[in-house]
Amino acid sequence: MKTILKPLSYIGLLLTVxxxxxxxxxxxxxDNHKLLMLIGMLLWFVTAPFWILKKKVD
Known part of the structure; x- marks a missing residue:
């Protein structure tokens, strides 16, 4: 799953920059700038937390 999420996250970052x-x-x-940045932002915030956050070990 991480192998799919990481590239999608980086594409989202690229679409914001x-x-x-x-x-x-x-x-x-x-207008196209705003649309691409919106898509990039959504892509980043939907995919990045799943591979960036580490599980807490108690």
């Missing part, structure tokens, strides 16, 4: 640079260089419109 790259659109800002693409808008800066005039490649991407602001």
């Amino acid at each position: 790259m659109p800002a640079f693409l808008v800066f260089y005039g490649v991407l419109s602001l």
